[in-house]
Amino acid sequence: MIVLDVLTGGLLLAALFFFVAGTVGLLRFPDLYSRLHALTKADNVGLGLTVLALMLQAESWPEVFKLGLIWVLVLVASATVCFLIGNEAYRRGVKPWTNLHAGSSGRESAPSELGKKLEPTHVGCYDETEGRISP
Amino acid sequence: MSALYFSMAVALLLTMILGLGHVFRQPGRADSLLAALLFGSTGVALVLVLGQGLGMARALDIALVFALLAAVLGVAFVLRGWPDDDSKEDPKP
Numbered sequence: 001m002i003v004l005d006v007l008t009g010g011l012l013l014a015a016l017f018f019f020v021a022g023t024v025g026l027l028r029f030p031d032l033y034s035r036l037h038a039l040t041k042a043d044n045v046g047l048g049l050t051v052l053a054l055m056l057q058a059e060s061w062p063e064v065f066k067l068g069l070i071w072v073l074v075l076v077a078s079a080t081v082c083f084l085i086g087n088e089a090y091r092r093g094v095k096p097w098t099n100l101h102a103g104s105s106g107r108e109s110a111p112s113e114l115g116k117k118l119e120p121t122h123v124g125c126y127d128e129t130e131g132r133i134s135p
Numbered sequence: 136m137s138a139l140y141f142s143m144a145v146a147l148l149l150t151m152i153l154g155l156g157h158v159f160r161q162p163g164r165a166d167s168l169l170a171a172l173l174f175g176s177t178g179v180a181l182v183l184v185l186g187q188g189l190g191m192a193r194a195l196d197i198a199l200v201f202a203l204l205a206a207v208l209g210v211a212f213v214l215r216g217w218p219d220d221d222s223k224e225d226p227k228p
Contacts, residue, residue: 015143019177046180050180051183063192070195074179081210085209085213
């Protein structure tokens with residue numbers, strides 16, 4: 001049982017790492033598409049590791065099955081919603097962020113982005129003029 | 136062992152609050168839809184971990200409902216509730 005508990009703890013810690021990574025991506029990534037990516041990929045890996053950790057503690061096989069079912073359902077749902085959001089955003093003309101047009105001021109380059117802690121919502125976002133880059 | 140679950144739940148709640156703080160700073164935009172995805176993944180994990188920590192077998196059902204609701208909410212928002220303002224603001228080059 002000790003081995004199982006240690007395994008559960010390790011898996012939960014790994015899951016927490018992925019959840020934090022997803023949230024950091026949501027906070028720091030420059031446009032809608034990359035934020036979608038962070039949420040739907042990293043967070044689903046975190047949920048998968050959580051489910052795995054809880055499976056080790058489950059008391060019956062139906063419980064294990066149910067946990068797996070929850071994860072698969074979330075996977076399918078978030079993949080579907082991610083595709084729908086991305087597709088609709090692209091159809092409405094939300095341009096993906098690109099760093100090719102950073103220019104001499106370097107406004108959209110990573111170093112100046114990093115300097116503005118948690119206030120980059122007007123730099124490189126999809127809904128600002130910088131985010132809808134015209135060639 | 137349950138201390139581990141509770142601290143995991145608190146950490147998940149913190150990441151969720153951080154993410155929601157970002158989402159609510161941009162009201163009316165498509166980013167608010169990311170809240171649905173956040174509840175669909177982090178929220179489900181939070182419910183599962185809390186249920187294990189409290190010894191509630193019902194938490195599995197609650198997590199299933201959360202996952203289903205997140206999917207339905209996302210699809211409904213994209214199909215019917217997407218705000219038009221973010222495309223109107225766009226000055227066409």
